Amino acid sequence: MSDLKQQKCEACNAEAPKVSDEELAELMREIPDWTPVSRDGVMQLEREFKFKNFKKALAFTNRVGEIAEDEFHHPTLVTEWGKVTVTWWTHAINGLHKNDFIMAARTDAVLDAE
Numbered sequence: 001m002s003d004l005k006q007q008k009c010e011a012c013n014a015e016a017p018k019v020s021d022e023e024l025a026e027l028m029r030e031i032p033d034w035t036p037v038s039r040d041g042v043m044q045l046e047r048e049f050k051f052k053n054f055k056k057a058l059a060f061t062n063r064v065g066e067i068a069e070d071e072f073h074h075p076t077l078v079t080e081w082g083k084v085t086v087t088w089w090t091h092a093i094n095g096l097h098k099n100d101f102i103m104a105a106r107t108d109a110v111l112d113a114e
């Protein structure tokens with residue numbers, strides 16, 4: 001159904017377009033487990049992933065770190081016992097770019113691969 005996770009991030013600078021409200025609604029259908037949140041006026045995508053212990057949470061954190069380095073697009077990762085909170089946004093535009101939705105879909109795929 002989703003092809004977002006097959007897509008590559010585009011290089012992005014301060015002039016890159018933020019997603020519109022319409023695009024946001026459309027893209028959210030492909031990543032239904034994520035929540036759009038606004039922090040200090042900056043829209044972000046967030047999801048909590050649950051694990052059985054710290055070791056599994058840390059392993060997932062590292063896998064997400066690898067896909068981030070592959071695309072040179074980086075999340076905030078908070079690793080706790082049994083839980084990893086992943087937050088994506090595009091610092092360069094202080095908001096959401098399509099890249100963030102691609103990376104959210106790819107983060108879901110990391111979970112599916114484990």
Ligand SMILES: C[C@H](O)[C@H](O)[C@H]1CNC2=NC(N)=NC(=O)C2=N1
Binds near residue numbers: 089
């Ligand atoms: C210079 C380099 O392209 C930038 O610093 C990249 C690195 N990773 C990034 N990650 C995210 N999430 N947003 C960015 O704007 C961003 N910019």
